[in-house]
Amino acid sequence: MSAQALKVTPMPSPQPKLKSSSEVTPEVLVQRARELAPRLKARIAQGEAARRLPDETIAEMKEAGLFRVLQPKLYGGYEMDPQVFYDVQMALAEGCMSTAWAYGVIGVHNWQIALFDPRAAADVWGNGDTDVLIASTYMPKGQVTPVEGGFRFSGRWGFSSGIDHCDWVFLGGLIFNPGQPPEYRTFLLPKSDYEVVDTWHTMGLKATGSNDIVVKDVFVPEYRTHKASDGFMGTNPGRDTFTADLYKMPFGQIFVRAVSTAAIGGLQGALDTFLDFAKVRVGDMGNKTSEQAPAQLAAAETATAIDEMKLVLHRNFEVLMGKIRARQPLDDIHQRLLFRHQASQVVERCARQVYQLFSACGGRGIFTDFPLHRYMTDIMAARGHYANNPDQFGKNFGGVLLGRDNTDYFI
16 A cells, blocks of 8 residues: 555655754764753753653754654654664663653654554644654553444553653553454554543652543544554554565564663663762771772673673664564564563663662762662662563563463564
8 A cells, every 4th residue: 555545645844953864874863862861861850840751851852853763754754773762762861761761652653653554644744743742551441342434442541651742642452352362452542532640650750751541432443553463463554655674573572672771771870870979989987989899899780781781682673673674584482582571671680780889879879869869760660561570571481481382472
């Protein structure tokens, strides 16, 4: 199906402050994220007090083109490899993990919409504003009633990060067909179809504004839904319009990294904070922190963990994208389960390492003006996400290695 057949609105001329996709490189985008990080850090208190990201933060990320990394070229995007997206996310997290978390969750939606029927992307960006953002909450909370041409849809969902800055939302729901397992779909709704309920009072990731969404009996056309089974099998409705290799990636592999990778950048921010402190700190008993074994080991082990997690992240996507480019099937379930489990381990590993850094700070670490605590509570909050539970996904992967059936198809 061609874009012309769908009468997709032609792309407007690029905005003056953005270079065309052919001129923007991965290195440029990561550098822009690094240059933003100090400003993001300076706004942390502002964002935490408001319990949402500052408007200027979203505006600066848009101006830098960061949300376009995975966005289709048809709508002004760059269609870059996933590694670029996650490198940008980690760079942002060194300054503010709430910003990086929201960036990861919102930015990955510009990838997922290419899996839908192309009319969905036209609804979001077809009027010429290709900066429009999409929020989400994928909990299967939607109450779905099939009707002619689509579905009646209701429900309440939690944890919609960055929703205040978005004009559309992806919501999860189950369709129950007699004699068959429930069918999970993502439903795309415009801002006029949902209500945001302010519930976000948390100990970490405070500025993400991850509030609740309420929907009351609205109509969602069939073309604005996406089957999880299509995401797993690669039989997405958008595959004939959005043909880049990027959109052949399994949805499960992309999404789980969007909610774990900010923790790697946050851990780097915590390490940098710790090193600046420990190099010069002399304790009350006259001991130099830099000479203490716990501090030395905390620094070494944290730096090693960051390096290893980045290497695995890059390796995994290089393998997947390499197979896609070579037109090889992604049918190695063991490999996909391994990559899934590795993604789920990230935040717990970061939590252990940031606690080790905190412990090596002594009494100074408990004061609220000492910035390491923000990285620690943000990482702890990220651990609460369903996808960041290594026990659950490790159990399934280990069971498959031992000859049992796979129970996880979000891979």
